[in-house]
Amino acid sequence: MFMISSRKKWNNVTLLFPIILFLFLFFIIPLASLLLRSLTEPTFGLQNFEQLLATSTYVQVLFNTFLVATLVTVISLLIGFPLAWCITLMPKGWGRFLISIILLSMWTSLLARTYSWLVLLQSSGIINKTLMAIGIINQPLEMVHNLTGVIIGMSYIMVPFIVLPLQACMSAIDPMVLQAASICGASARTVFFRIFLPLCKPGLFSGALMVFVMSLGYYVTPALLGGVRDMMLPEFIVQQIQNFLNWGMASASAVLLILITLVLFYLYLKVQTDSPVSSNTGA
Amino acid sequence: MLLSHGSLGWKLKSSLYIITGVIAAFLALPIFFIMALSFGSSQWLVFPPPSWTLKWYERFFDNSQWIESAITSLQVASLTSIIATLLAIPASFALVRGQFRGRDYLYTFFTLPMVVPVVIIAVAVYGTFLNLGLTGTLFAFVASHVIIALPFAIISIINSLRLFDKSIEDAAVICGAHRIQAIIKVTFPAIKPGVISAALFSFLVSWDEVVISVMMASPNLQTLPVKMWSTLRQDLTPVIAVASTLLILLSLLIMIIASFVRKQSNHH
């Protein structure tokens, strides 16, 4: 008996060997050496971090990054919440149709979607033209190559990441619980704020956290829709390497980005296990 | 009331449909917009276009750089898909069936490439491959793409393995099959949808990857998104709309196959 079980364990570890080797060689070693470079280049010490915090550009970059991530999270929550609610409310077939639109948008080439927004938002683009035709504006709005463009494009890309977890959370809520609140004397408003919204909280929280983390590390959309002046952290890292070959600075920023990301990811895992909805379906 | 469609008043119901319609349009329209523009005659991407044309498609297919980058993309995505799936299958078995400690940590570790910002992975791998003189090779593309495809492959296979009742495999063993035989003949067909979607999503992740590819590329070897990227940074030519349309169509095709596979597995 002991023989068999110990052999099985050995087998399982063998099965894991290829993937661990692969990730070690191509993921962990490169990542570790990148992070180490923040301390070793050009010489050993904390000089890169000191320089980072002393540079006003860098502070600006950090500010931009957090500003964009926050705004994108808020906007995609504002769009994602009603959409998730609609999907939950809609008759089954319609709901499924909407979900497939969301999945389609999510899995469609990021570059293609960003390009599309670039064209839509440009000063001669259809949005500006429509607004001018209606007479809301006289001059084309500057909506690309600045933070506005970044925020619009990224919010668009992030909406699915809010909707999917939130919708799953909403459809797990027992509608009878809301009826129960109503018969207890709660008006529709009170039911919404005291029962429905708190029950959506795990979905809202995990969706928002995911979007925030992803926004912090997003490169493609800000690089294309953003301007040169208002750079975000990922662009800064790439710029340090491609333009200035300054691996020390790039690594130090990478350390910062990865630290923030991992702390938030840890929070995300915590939120997911503590979900009150998953542990109680009522029945 | 807040969760049941039937009991809503017509006012609420109609505003519900309007909101949903607007947001669905917001999500879907940019995709169809760009596909329409690839047939528009305007160099400046005016919409609606003055007339319809296929000239941007001609330009795309006449340009060997576009064609070569598309072929490279297909090669890289196929190799990535195969390797990621082959690495993920044994790992998923070990994670689902294994009794060793720290399985949850390993699972988190394997999904870590999904969490770490792609730009950091790109820069890290770039740094290492640059030192080894590997950038600009097919190997570099595939190896770096496999890293970010692995989480998708593992999640998809683990999910289907979890749903599979292991006692069916045990039954095959009791019937006289060797464990390996039982896995091949009984377990594998049951988790095939999971494996196929692992392969499909790995393909899609690689097919669509920009940041890492930009770092790995050399003037001689680039993928379609890299070619698009470098062209985009110069101007907005409608040829990019053509390339985008091709990317979208392939994504769509893969999505359809994936949902078809999922439906098939639901019938079992």
Next chain:
Amino acid sequence: MSLQTNTMTQSPLVCLRELNKEYGNFTAVDHINLDIRKGEFLTFLGSSGSGKSTTLSMIAGFETPTSGEILLNDASLINIPSHKRGIGMVFQHYSLFPHMSVRDNIGFPLDIRKVAKDERDKKVDEILQLVQLEAFADRRPSMLSGGQKQRVAIARALVYEPEILLMDEPLGALDKKLREDLQDELRLLHKRLGITIVYVTHDQDEAMRLSERIAIFKEGEIVGLGTGKDLYRKPPNAFVASFLGNSNFLKINVTGAASAQLDKHHIILDDLHVMPINQQALLMIRPENLQILTPEQAKNEALINGFNQISGTVNESVFLGESLTCSITIPSGEQLISKNIATEQPDLEPGSTVFIRWNSKHSSLYSKWEQSDINKNSAQ
């Protein structure tokens, strides 16, 4: 005080007038009329789809009637939303608020009513004591057993002292033993608080055990209303007879004011019947009202006045511990089921001839019935 309650029980608390609910072409509730008395325990009994839950939902305000009227203390409820009706309700799957502790769940209706904190806490503590959940006050619902959850749900519905408590199959999700315990608790609770309870169930035993009155629903109509005892002993129609307990049905020809023809036998009827003469009718006798006698017993014991006797052949007899059931074929080919206290019953071999006796006062007679009513016979 007691005098006042006495007079109060006479006036209806809730009146349903021609209440109707249609979904497209399907009539869920078909113009029902019902008075719910103050302080009574009334059960809506019926199989699924009989309209009992829809009626309850209309009282609660979750469904809007297609037509008809619901009156609470003579005031219409139709245009009053659920949350302003001041009704208490307990749901089948408890429907507790998963994100709140037991205490907050129970306190929720009081918070809504802006009850001062001291009073709220006092009331919550009292009701926690009433349902014996003081020790669980700070737990989340997910950490409670099914029975405990249901007690919380009851406490939440009672805490704001509603005039009427609606219960929609509240014990349906619990196992049998726990269900019976809670039924007893519930009956005692009702006696202690004197609150009006409208209870929905498909379980006839539960209805009998709990209620003072039972309304039996069939296809959106109330086909029987009365105490459990009355409905069981003198069912108003064949459906109620077969739905509530077991029953034997025999087709007879009424020949006189107190006489009828069963196959070739002449039998006597309860002389209170109002059937037209010379027509077919349906005779219903409960299994426990059939006496089974061996030929010797029949010879020794004279037939009492008002009793009938026919002969039959035993098919099978099953010993059930406290009782013995016996299936018997009578000369007309029909089958009867009898159920008697086992200690008084001789062993009956299959194939042996027996005599069946029953008191004509213990039989019911129907002039109209549907085949489907009778077929439900032992299915319940």
